[in-house]
Amino acid sequence: MLKLENVTKHFEKVHAVQDVSFQVSRGSVYGLLGPNGAGKTTTIRMIMNIIQPDSGTIRIGKGTSGTVDSRKLGYLPEERGLYQKRKIREVIRFFGQLKGLSLKEAADHCEIWLDRFGMSNQANRRISELSKGNQQKIQFIVASVSFPDLLILDEPFTGLDPVNQMLLKDIIREFRDKGKTIVLSTHQMDQVEQLCDHICLMNKGQVVLEGDLASIKEEHGDQQIEVRFRTRPDKIPSELFKSYHIQGHILRGYLPDNLPFKEAVRRLTDVWDIDGIARYTPSLEDIFIKRVEA
Amino acid sequence: MWQNIRTILRWEYVHRVRSKAFILSIILPFIILILAIGPQMLAMKSDPEPEYLILMCPDTTLADTLEKTFNRKYRLENNMPRYLFTRQSFRTETEKDTLIHRLIGQNMADAVLTIYLSESDTLVSEIYYENMGPEHISRIQSGIQDAAESYRMDQAGLNRDVLAFIRSPVKLKEYQLTDQGVFSGQNILIRYMTPFVFMFVLIMGIITTSQSIISSIIEERTHKIVELLLSSVKPSEIMAGKILGMGLLGLTQIFIYMIILYQAGSHFLPDQLTSGLMNTSHLIWYLIFFILGYLMFSTIYVALGSLFDNERDAQQLGGILSLIALLPIYFISFMLEHPESSLSTILSYIPLITPLLMIARIGISTPSFWSILGMALYLVVWIIFLIWLSSRIFRLAVLMYGKRPTFQEILRWNRSLFR
Numbered sequence: 138m139l140k141l142e143n144v145t146k147h148f149e150k151v152h153a154v155q156d157v158s159f160q161v162s163r164g165s166v167y168g169l170l171g172p173n174g175a176g177k178t179t180t181i182r183m184i185m186n187i188i189q190p191d192s193g194t195i196r197i198g199k200g201t202s203g204t205v206d207s208r209k210l211g212y213l214p215e216e217r218g219l220y221q222k223r224k225i226r227e228v229i230r231f232f233g234q235l236k237g238l239s240l241k242e243a244a245d246h247c248e249i250w251l252d253r254f255g256m257s258n259q260a261n262r263r264i265s266e267l268s269k270g271n272q273q274k275i276q277f278i279v280a281s282v283s284f285p286d287l288l289i290l291d292e293p294f295t296g297l298d299p300v301n302q303m304l305l306k307d308i309i310r311e312f313r314d315k316g317k318t319i320v321l322s323t324h325q326m327d328q329v330e331q332l333c334d335h336i337c338l339m340n341k342g343q344v345v346l347e348g349d350l351a352s353i354k355e356e357h358g359d360q361q362i363e364v365r366f367r368t369r370p371d372k373i374p375s376e377l378f379k380s381y382h383i384q385g386h387i388l389r390g391y392l393p394d395n396l397p398f399k400e401a402v403r404r405l406t407d408v409w410d411i412d413g414i415a416r417y418t419p420s421l422e423d424i425f426i427k428r429v430e431a
Numbered sequence: 432m433w434q435n436i437r438t439i440l441r442w443e444y445v446h447r448v449r450s451k452a453f454i455l456s457i458i459l460p461f462i463i464l465i466l467a468i469g470p471q472m473l474a475m476k477s478d479p480e481p482e483y484l485i486l487m488c489p490d491t492t493l494a495d496t497l498e499k500t501f502n503r504k505y506r507l508e509n510n511m512p513r514y515l516f517t518r519q520s521f522r523t524e525t526e527k528d529t530l531i532h533r534l535i536g537q538n539m540a541d542a543v544l545t546i547y548l549s550e551s552d553t554l555v556s557e558i559y560y561e562n563m564g565p566e567h568i569s570r571i572q573s574g575i576q577d578a579a580e581s582y583r584m585d586q587a588g589l590n591r592d593v594l595a596f597i598r599s600p601v602k603l604k605e606y607q608l609t610d611q612g613v614f615s616g617q618n619i620l621i622r623y624m625t626p627f628v629f630m631f632v633l634i635m636g637i638i639t640t641s642q643s644i645i646s647s648i649i650e651e652r653t654h655k656i657v658e659l660l661l662s663s664v665k666p667s668e669i670m671a672g673k674i675l676g677m678g679l680l681g682l683t684q685i686f687i688y689m690i691i692l693y694q695a696g697s698h699f700l701p702d703q704l705t706s707g708l709m710n711t712s713h714l715i716w717y718l719i720f721f722i723l724g725y726l727m728f729s730t731i732y733v734a735l736g737s738l739f740d741n742e743r744d745a746q747q748l749g750g751i752l753s754l755i756a757l758l759p760i761y762f763i764s765f766m767l768e769h770p771e772s773s774l775s776t777i778l779s780y781i782p783l784i785t786p787l788l789m790i791a792r793i794g795i796s797t798p799s800f801w802s803i804l805g806m807a808l809y810l811v812v813w814i815i816f817l818i819w820l821s822s823r824i825f826r827l828a829v830l831m832y833g834k835r836p837t838f839q840e841i842l843r844w845n846r847s848l849f850r
Contacts, residue, residue: 182658185661185662186662187658187661187662207662207663207664210662212658212659212662214658214659214662216655216658217655218651218654218655218656218659219654219656219659220650220654220656221654223446227446231438231442232659232663234434234438235435235438235439235660235663235664236663237434279659280659
């Protein structure tokens with residue numbers, strides 16, 4: 138559905154995006170992660186044809202960025218804003234028409250979405266009269282009013298209470314189940330773990346990690362180990378761990394790359410009185426911090 | 432493309448034309464006009480009272496002539512004399528001064544007028560008052576002059592009818608021979624007035640709507656909607672839709688003004704004049720250059736408005752930019768004197784001045800059809816170029832949220848625009 142190949146963008150002397158490549162398949166939720174200034178927003182803007190890459194190609198479906206029917210693309214930008222003095226219904230219809238819907242289609246879609254978010258009774262209120270959370274909902278409706286094939290959401294959960302976060306997650310899953318593709322850019326790692334099938338971690342304009350989320354976690358958990366001691370040892374042999382830290386009777390650490398997990402278990406049980414040993418599965422946040430700090 | 436432009440045009444136009452601000456912008460100038468000239472007109476209508484003047488003139492013949500002249504020359508609407516005289520004699524200069532102070536101090540007259548022959552045989556007149564408007568003083572001055580002439584003619588034994596005959600004015604009849612035919616008398620006046628009416632309304636329209644054009648263009652940046660818009664439509668479509676929408680709004684406002692002015696004109700001015708204004712052979716060209724001129728200024732405001740992202744900066748800018756609309760006025764007098772000179776032709780090519788000067792040139796000297804058409808197309812090209820330029824700035828503005836670009840940044844943008 139979406140394929141970026143060697144995409145690069147410079148601003149003056151700043152390398153905002155360097156040689157970025159990734160691919161998002163149809164009917165999936167793809168997480169685009171990275172610290173502030175990693176190049177996520179610039180990448181998204183290039184996908185949406187708001188700015189052009191210096192080099193590389195961006196393919197959306199069978200076309201390229203800029204040639205695709207805007208009706209098939211939806212975008213919730215990080216910089217939120219709506220026409221504050223206009224009525225909710227007017228704003229949604231306006232953006233629906235800009236997406237290529239006819240006046241009637243825009244009106245019909247508007248009512249479907251307002252109903253879905255339980256806001257039909259507020260349709261004639263001005264945007265400025267809404268709470269921040271409700272404005273956020275309208276912002277999401279505006280992005281998805283045309284039921285696009287590719288929906289890009291930049292920090293979609295900001296400003297939403299837990300109930301509405303749940304509602305939004307349900308809607309994202311419904312989109313995915315209908316074969317739509319969602320690119321989700323967020324700092325909230327728990328949301329990514331709940332929603333995304335694949336992720337791309339960017340740092341300093343480059344892709345530092347990309348692929349299937351489960352595999353990434355598996356891969357990054359391999360050499361991590363959690364040991365529960367019955368009695369806390371006085372000394373830890375340094376050849377068994379690349380690094381570690383002990384909290385009470387629990388040790389968490391990384392095994393050396395050349396030491397297989399089974400061999401490590403054998404050597405540990407030979408030396409100490411141990412309650413249990415487990416491979417430690419890192420959270421996405423752990424992986425994020427580790428890779429970014431690296 | 433056209434669908435998006437139409438959607439944005441409708442979005443800009445429909446909402447604003449229904450707004451209270453627009454209705455107020457139609458009504459307010461007329462309320463201000465009524466407040467400005469209403470009291471004066473009321474005062475003129477409700478002034479049947481004559482002014483009481485006390486005349487101190489030792490020469491009875493001169494006093495008679497003065498009264499007769501004033502009675503003939505100045506009448507109220509109810510045909511009563513505007514100035515009523517009471518004569519007052521005096522013996523000495525000291526008594527005269529005492530009398531004047533008493534008469535004015537006790538409000539026994541609006542003014543005391545003295546007139547006498549000096550030792551060198553010249554007439555000397557003085558007026559004393561507590562409160563008297565300058566228009567009265569001006570009338571009294573003129574009346575005394577007329578009375579003095581009559582008095583001196585009688586003294587010299589001259590026949591007044593002979594002098595009136597000598598002084599009778601010569602009428603100069605004008606005939607303007609053009610490709611459209613011969614124009615004479617009031618028709619020439621109409622030919623000159625019509626372009627001026629269009630120029631005046633165009634300048635007024637530009638000044639009154641410049642602020643709302645700028646506000647409209649920065650609305651997306653103020654409310655951070657630029658990125659959302661750009662994800663659906665091209666910047667050039669946004670710009671074209673906005674310019675046409677705001678242009679249509681401004682033209683609606685101006686045409687309402689013109690209808691009201693035309694109606695008022697047909698009520699107060701001679702029928703031939705007002706119907707002539709709307710029936711000149713160049714009316715279509717005036718309208719075309721009027722619309723192009725309005726769009727031209729709208730695009731300039733839009734291009735410059737794209738550089739700003741908050742209301743305060745835009746208000747400062749709006750004030751300065753309104754002066755641009757007045758720029759052509761400096762060249763108009765030269766154009767009127769030398770409509771077909773090289774300088775006039777060169778000035779016509781400055782796009783800010785083109786619409787107004789072309790309206791003036793068409794009214795005064797009637798350039799050839801192809802020359803007028805060429806200038807109209809020249810303006811269209813400029814408008815398209817400015818839409819393109821402002822759309823580029825608007826697109827780059829997405830990278831500059833919350834920041835006013837420096838001059839160096841604008842130059843760098845320009846380099847990237849033309850790369």
